[in-house]
Amino acid sequence: MEHHDNRTSGQPGEALDTDPETVEEDGELAALALKILVAGGFGVGKTTLVGAVSEIRPLRTEEQLSEAGELIDDTGGVDQKTTTTVAMDFGRITIRSGLSLYLFGTPGQDRFWFLWDELSQGALGAVVLADTRRLEDCFPAVDYFEHRRIPFVVAVNCFSEARRYGAHDVSRALDLEQGTPVVLCDARDKDSGKEVLIRLVEYAGRVHTARLLESVGPQAGSV
Ligand SMILES: Nc1nc2c(ncn2[C@@H]2O[C@H](COP(=O)(O)OP(=O)(O)O)[C@@H](O)[C@H]2O)c(=O)[nH]1
Numbered sequence: 001m002e003h004h005d006n007r008t009s010g011q012p013g014e015a016l017d018t019d020p021e022t023v024e025e026d027g028e029l030a031a032l033a034l035k036i037l038v039a040g041g042f043g044v045g046k047t048t049l050v051g052a053v054s055e056i057r058p059l060r061t062e063e064q065l066s067e068a069g070e071l072i073d074d075t076g077g078v079d080q081k082t083t084t085t086v087a088m089d090f091g092r093i094t095i096r097s098g099l100s101l102y103l104f105g106t107p108g109q110d111r112f113w114f115l116w117d118e119l120s121q122g123a124l125g126a127v128v129l130a131d132t133r134r135l136e137d138c139f140p141a142v143d144y145f146e147h148r149r150i151p152f153v154v155a156v157n158c159f160s161e162a163r164r165y166g167a168h169d170v171s172r173a174l175d176l177e178q179g180t181p182v183v184l185c186d187a188r189d190k191d192s193g194k195e196v197l198i199r200l201v202e203y204a205g206r207v208h209t210a211r212l213l214e215s216v217g218p219q220a221g222s223v
């Protein structure tokens, strides 16, 4: 559990020895928690990303690839991967004081699609991880979020073995709607992962604000 120095220091009238846990529960400083989904194809680095950025020990539900599963899971091009996420990854990151993100790594295989509708309830937005060697693997996730109008950013996990492409090329190859951010990242790196999440929060904030203004627009004009 991480404690944040600025929660207890410098508040007038606040006892210096205040237990940060209590302060957090007291209301004013209670964190706003937003739900973020992390999606993308099998072996693209979802579990790695959630693990790299999470402040809590990430909760994972992995099992050894069973022989039966191996027939279904396409492991071609995915190096040394012996476990697969059957349910989801879960982690938490504090973006700044008072703003935390709860991360839900969605299952990478088609046979777990039914979990997505449940998971996407109330989500601020999503990160779609992509590997340029298997870009088509993230089409289903891109389609899913575009159809449900859930704001997302595409994060290209830059595996060192893969050829580098610019964000613009990836955006074109995926035929993304204009404005959808594409970020290059390293899913193993905490700062890089955090950068992706910040881009998502900023972008989703803009999208949600624009929709809100759109929805109040006509009424505001007629008053
Ligand atoms: N070289 C390299 N390997 C990575 C990177 N991200 C993940 N991996 C490895 O790729 C494999 C699949 O990653 P994982 O996070 O389990 O994928 P998931 O199926 O999307 O959850 C694991 O063995 C990771 O160690 C990366 O950026 N570079």
Ligand SMILES: [Mg+2]
Residues within 6 Å of the ligand: 046, 047, 048, 084, 085, 089, 105
């Ligand atoms: Mg995984």
